[in-house]
Amino acid sequence: MTAKRLRTKLFPYLPEGLVTLALGLWGTLILHYWRSGKLGLLIHPNYYGLTLAAGYFLLMLTVLQILKLWRRRLPMRAQHLSLLSPPVMSSIMLVAALIGLLVTPRPFTSQTAIQRGLQDTTLVTRARPQAFRTTSNPEKRTLLEWIRTLDVYPEPDAYAGQKVNVDGFVVYPEDLPDNYFTLTRFVISCCAADAYPVGLPVKLEGNRKTYAVDSWQAIQGEMMTETLNGQRQLVIQAKALKPIPEPDNPYYY
Amino acid sequence: MPQFGSGLTLFLSLMVEAMPFLIFGVLVSGILLLFIDEQRLIAKFPKNPLLGALSGSLFGFLFPVCECGNVPVARRLLIQGASAPVAIGFLLAAPTINPVVIWATWSAFPDQPEIVVLRVVFSFAIATIVGWVFSWQADLKPFLQPNIAALMPPSPGSSTAESPEPTGLLKSGTYFLDQPGNPVALEAANLDAVLAIASPQRKSLWDKLPLLLENTIQELREMGGVLVLGSLLATIIQVSVPRNIILAIGQGPVTSVFAMVILGGVISICSTVDAFFALSFASTFTSGALLAFLVFGPMFDLKSMGLLLMVFKPRAVFYIFAIVFQLTLVFTLIINLWIS
Numbered sequence: 001m002t003a004k005r006l007r008t009k010l011f012p013y014l015p016e017g018l019v020t021l022a023l024g025l026w027g028t029l030i031l032h033y034w035r036s037g038k039l040g041l042l043i044h045p046n047y048y049g050l051t052l053a054a055g056y057f058l059l060m061l062t063v064l065q066i067l068k069l070w071r072r073r074l075p076m077r078a079q080h081l082s083l084l085s086p087p088v089m090s091s092i093m094l095v096a097a098l099i100g101l102l103v104t105p106r107p108f109t110s111q112t113a114i115q116r117g118l119q120d121t122t123l124v125t126r127a128r129p130q131a132f133r134t135t136s137n138p139e140k141r142t143l144l145e146w147i148r149t150l151d152v153y154p155e156p157d158a159y160a161g162q163k164v165n166v167d168g169f170v171v172y173p174e175d176l177p178d179n180y181f182t183l184t185r186f187v188i189s190c191c192a193a194d195a196y197p198v199g200l201p202v203k204l205e206g207n208r209k210t211y212a213v214d215s216w217q218a219i220q221g222e223m224m225t226e227t228l229n230g231q232r233q234l235v236i237q238a239k240a241l242k243p244i245p246e247p248d249n250p251y252y253y
Numbered sequence: 254m255p256q257f258g259s260g261l262t263l264f265l266s267l268m269v270e271a272m273p274f275l276i277f278g279v280l281v282s283g284i285l286l287l288f289i290d291e292q293r294l295i296a297k298f299p300k301n302p303l304l305g306a307l308s309g310s311l312f313g314f315l316f317p318v319c320e321c322g323n324v325p326v327a328r329r330l331l332i333q334g335a336s337a338p339v340a341i342g343f344l345l346a347a348p349t350i351n352p353v354v355i356w357a358t359w360s361a362f363p364d365q366p367e368i369v370v371l372r373v374v375f376s377f378a379i380a381t382i383v384g385w386v387f388s389w390q391a392d393l394k395p396f397l398q399p400n401i402a403a404l405m406p407p408s409p410g411s412s413t414a415e416s417p418e419p420t421g422l423l424k425s426g427t428y429f430l431d432q433p434g435n436p437v438a439l440e441a442a443n444l445d446a447v448l449a450i451a452s453p454q455r456k457s458l459w460d461k462l463p464l465l466l467e468n469t470i471q472e473l474r475e476m477g478g479v480l481v482l483g484s485l486l487a488t489i490i491q492v493s494v495p496r497n498i499i500l501a502i503g504q505g506p507v508t509s510v511f512a513m514v515i516l517g518g519v520i521s522i523c524s525t526v527d528a529f530f531a532l533s534f535a536s537t538f539t540s541g542a543l544l545a546f547l548v549f550g551p552m553f554d555l556k557s558m559g560l561l562l563m564v565f566k567p568r569a570v571f572y573i574f575a576i577v578f579q580l581t582l583v584f585t586l587i588i589n590l591w592i593s
Contacts (some may be wrong), residue, residue, distance in 0.1 A: 015281040019474045026477070030269060042266035045275075046361070054273035059468055061473075086471070089478030096481045105262045112259040115496050116536060190361050192266035193487075239348065 012201060013069060018090035020065045025097035027058030032101065040249040042103050043191040069233045081122040107250045109214050110171035113184050113197035138162040138223075143185050144252040146234075147198040156225040157197060164236050167218040168199065169246055170211050175229055176201060183207045183236065187252045195251065200235045201228065211241065260492040263533065269483040273527035274357040275480060278525035279472040281353060286468070287318055287461050295335045298428035302338045306384030309335075309342025310377050313351040316343075323347045324560035331564070334390035334406045337393045342384030344377035345577065349376040358547065368540065371588065372547045379548065379580045383573060397570035457536035476523045479556070483522035487533045499537050509542035514581060517550030541589030543558075547582040550590070559587040 033039040034052055043051060084241070108116075141149065143166045149159075169184040176182070184199035202219060203226065204211075211217060226235040236243050294315070299305050316326055331337075332379040348354065350373060364367040387393070394402040489500075503509045513534070522530050527550055531543045553574050561570045 009299055021468055021592075022477070023470070023473060026272065030272070033269065039269070041262060043270050047270060052271040054276050058272075061466070064468060068463070068466070085475055089474045092478045094480050096264075096485075099261070100268075103261060105265050106258045108259050108262060109255050112254040115492070117496070149367070190532060191270035191529065192262050193529060194361075194535055195271070196536050202545055215503050224563055249299065 002095045015087045022093040023058050023064035029097050029100045030055030040131040106150045113171050113215045116165050118197040139165045143168050164221050169216050179204045216244045216246050218244045257490045260488045264488040271529045274525050278353040283468040294479045298339050302388030305336050306338035306342040306381045308348035309339035310380040312343045313347030328564050332404045338384035338388040341387045343551045346380035358528040375584045383576050437491045483520045487530050503538035509539045510545045510585050513542040513546040514549050517546040518554050521554040521556035541585040545585040550575045550589045
């Protein structure tokens with residue numbers, strides 16, 4: 001068979017091959033994230049099951065489609081209404097899946113925390129905490145539990161002198177003096193798209209440059225009230241800082 | 254480079270979270286299109302215009318189609334003799350008032366149940382009002398493209414009860430089918446011949462499964478591609494537009510609504526997953542603006558406009574657009590200015 005004849009023979013299968021490959025790669029990508037533990041970076045654990053099922057379903061669809069093409073059955077011509085031509089759509093999905101497979105997603109950094117409004121205290125819209133559960137022992141509160149406690153009773157003096165034991169990553173806010181950084185965590189309720197930062201200012205003995213931006217720190221200290229930018233607020237007076245590795249799952253829920 | 258890193262995480266999280274809902278929507282609508290007999294259902298619709306519009310708006314619960322699937326179904330409803338309020342109520346409400354979309358919206362906004370409830374209430378109200386308005390046009394034919402009008406049973410509006418016998422070939426599921434390997438235009442002249450072969454009602458379950466596979470793959474390709482483009486656009490806006498500009502627009506009660514209505518009209522993202530798109534704006538935009546996006550987008554966007562023009566004349570498409578647009582603005586501005 002000449003190359004030309006082969007090409008004319010195979011050409012009708014090209015659009016079908018493309019979409020099969022694209023769906024197969026998306027299934028692979030989802031399972032890959034699951035196995036490498038990266039799924040937690042992207043979505044809330046509540047949706048792991050659903051997303052995994054989608055991954056397996058896509059692979060099953062791919063196998064069925066390959067079986068169909070193997071038997072040289074071209075699909076019925078569809079009277080489908082589409083925006084762009086089917087091969088273009090398949091290629092778009094294909095490229096997106098390839099990028100996902102080749103580039104490992106990274107957790108959000110301090111730059112995103114600032115972009116997402118770590119410093120804004122006066123937003124009209126703000127994700128509101130739903131459940132209010134907190135331990136009575138201040139030392140056991142996580143950063144998020146501190147923020148939720150503050151939401152309920154915002155008077156900083158009420159917490160003065162309480163012991164603090166929290167971890168998070170370092171953000172340098174532009175509006176704080178250089179012996180402060182903000183210890184930050186992201187909270188998600190559905191997926192990384194809704195991640196919003198929570199954080200508390202940490203007062204250091206020396207310059208914050210000792211603690212690199214985005215480095216993870218476990219902090220022990222005491223709560224105190226400070227006036228920063230003309231606003232009285234709760235601040236952690238750091239007694240001990242210990243660098244810790246970035247957790248596998250950096251979010252609070 | 255940090256922008257690229259967080260942009261990629263954002264983009265992939267939107268895709269991975271939305272994918273199961275997209276698959277679910279495609280599967281359920283595919284199964285129902287292949288297995289439900291619409292004609293029997295149409296005969297049961299109330300003849301009163303307002304009740305017709307109401308029940309047409311709720312019909313989406315049986316046909317959970319997003320805005321790519323609702324136009325073909327609405328077209329079939331019209332051809333089979335459904336009244337204008339029923340067909341238009343369905344057309345506008347089905348992409349939102351259906352279990353898959355409500356579930357997806359709920360998943361995206363677990364902390365803001367009011368978004369879910371108001372999305373449903375507003376969409377339902379707008380679809381019913383527009384359907385009712387169109388009932389004043391006793392004969393819908395001047396509003397329709399000639400080839401559709403020619404297929405409608407005589408004296409529409411009153412013919413819902415008489416089951417239209419002459420076109421007994423028009424069964425469900427036919428719009429995406431044709432003769433194998435041989436595309437045939439769906440025209441009045443050859444409609445019967447085309448559909449006689451493709452009508453899945455006459456096929457056994459075993460024959461329908463390959464059709465379901467075919468339908469699923471095509472829809473996933475179409476909507477998956479749009480999902481990629483939509484997620485990409487959301488990501489680019491999130492990471493590249495300076496925060497103070499986004500806040501200036503997003504926190505204004507009026508500007509935010511206009512911005513999101515325009516976004517909803519342009520990006521044409523499938524309604525099954527548009528809640529996740531809106532989610533990425535949730536921290537910076539007002540609730541009214543998010544609602545405007547979630548209500549207007551599924552009813553009218555660039556893609557559905559193209560589809561609507563295959564059924565309606567431009568004049569009618571413009572009427573639908575104008576009424577839906579204004580009602581969306583009214584409802585969501587009330588939320589922003591007086592309630593929240």
